Amino acid sequence: MILYEACFDHKLDRSSLIVALGGGVAGDMSGFVAATFMRGIPFIQIPTSLLAQVDSSIGGKVAVNHPRGKNMIGSFYQPLAVFIDTETLSTLPAIELVTGLVEVIKYGVIKDAELFEYIEKSLYDILQLDQKALLKIIATSCQIKADIVAEDEKEKHVRAILNYGHTIGHAIEALTHYKKYRHGEAVAIGMLYAARIAVEMGLTGSTVFERQLSLVKRLGLPLSTGLKPKDIIKTLYLDKKAVSGKLRFVLPTGIGEVIISDQVTEEILSHVLTGNFV
Ligand SMILES: NC(=O)c1ccc[n+]([C@@H]2O[C@H](COP(=O)([O-])OP(=O)(O)OC[C@H]3O[C@@H](n4cnc5c(N)ncnc54)[C@H](O)[C@@H]3O)[C@@H](O)[C@H]2O)c1
Ligand SMILES: [Zn+2]
Structure with a gap:
């Protein structure tokens, strides 16, 4: 007001x-x-x-x-x-830079293997705020998001892939009352779980998970939440993204490619959420 x-x-x-x-x-x-x-x-x-x-x-x-x-x-x-x-970005706190970078990694996983590889190779330069590296990752990210939104402004279909890592990420944020984890921290863990689910379902090979894990580790982001799998699952069903009682996940089939799936069973979810990422 x-x-x-x-x-x-x-x-x-x-x-x-x-x-x-x-x-x-x-x-x-x-x-x-x-x-x-x-x-x-x-x-x-x-x-x-x-x-x-x-x-x-x-x-x-x-x-x-x-x-x-x-x-x-x-x-x-x-x-x-x-x-x-x-x-x-020169005055932005380091943690905000790192958590923002999680969304850039997300764009790499959902749409652009070259961007993902660039982050792997240039992480040091990016964190040192090298202007050329920043320009490259920011311009590429904006283009990816703008293209997806141009295709589906109101999130009826393809825009949903932008939610990669966000399904479980949002559940983590909600369960910890938006206080314990920054958005990017929760999404990073959500991406790792989603990648594990994809590997578990045979949709992709384990390197797709391992490359993301390696980046998340290099960024020093948390890898576990201590939350109970059953609480996460319960929260997932309450999320507005559950369509007519079915959970929807964005799952990688490679670096740069994802699918939207409602085939993730509670059994797979519970198995993956019980594991850890060390
Ligand atoms: N509209 C969308 O599509 C969309 C997508 C993702 C997130 N969001 C929303 O965005 C918000 C998160 O954005 P955020 O991460 O920028 O959070 P934020 O706006 O809270 O900024 C993070 C912190 O950085 C500070 N800050 C910003 N720029 C700075 C700079 N240049 N130097 C020093 N400090 C600076 C801010 O004051 C704040 O303390 C959430 O509310 C989320 O819901 C919206
Ligand atoms: Zn986000």
Whole structure:
């Protein structure tokens, strides 16, 4: 409400422009205000965190939280433009860089084996904020997300592959009340579980899992949650992504290729969630 007050105070009208400068929270919130104030006024995104640069600023999902659920009040509303300056990352806390990078790894797994390989080879440069390396991974990620969203803006089919690692990741976040793990940490564990499920189901070879595990280890991200498999499974069924009682998973069939499957049985899930990643 404070933001709408500010819109009135500054006498914004339908020809005004809102500039969303900041991380994903600022982008999602400003975008939602832009989408709803006077039924929609133009806005641009200037994302300053890695996650916002490669993910939340692209695709037009804007939202605010409600006490009953994260991002539950929202809309699809595209910015006029997204401007990214990789120099902003120089002040970003290291952990935010690392957790943002998880989404970049995700793009590699779902769509681009070359990007994945590039991260494997250039991880040091990326973490040292080498501008050429940042430009390469950010531009490639934006292109991948933009292509997927252009094909399926409202997430009726292919956009769902962007949820790779997020099914179990969201369950981990929800079970720990969004306090214990950063989004990228939970998603990294979710990606490892999804890859293990794919290996277990014979959809892909174990190297697809091992290469992801190796990157997650190199990033120093947590590999376990201490959560009980049965609690994770229960939470998965409560998630809004369970379609008519069936769980849906994005599973890798190789690096750069995924499928959407509703064939993951509770037995496989329980088996995989019981294992660990050491
Ligand atoms: N709309 C979408 O499609 C979409 C996709 C993914 C995530 N999200 C949303 O994005 C949000 C997460 O975004 P986030 O990770 O950017 O979180 P965030 O906006 O909270 O930023 C993380 C932290 O970094 C700080 N920060 C940002 N840029 C900085 C900079 N250049 N220098 C120093 N500090 C800086 C922020 O103040 C904050 O403390 C979540 O709310 C999530 O739901 C939306
Ligand atoms: Zn994410």
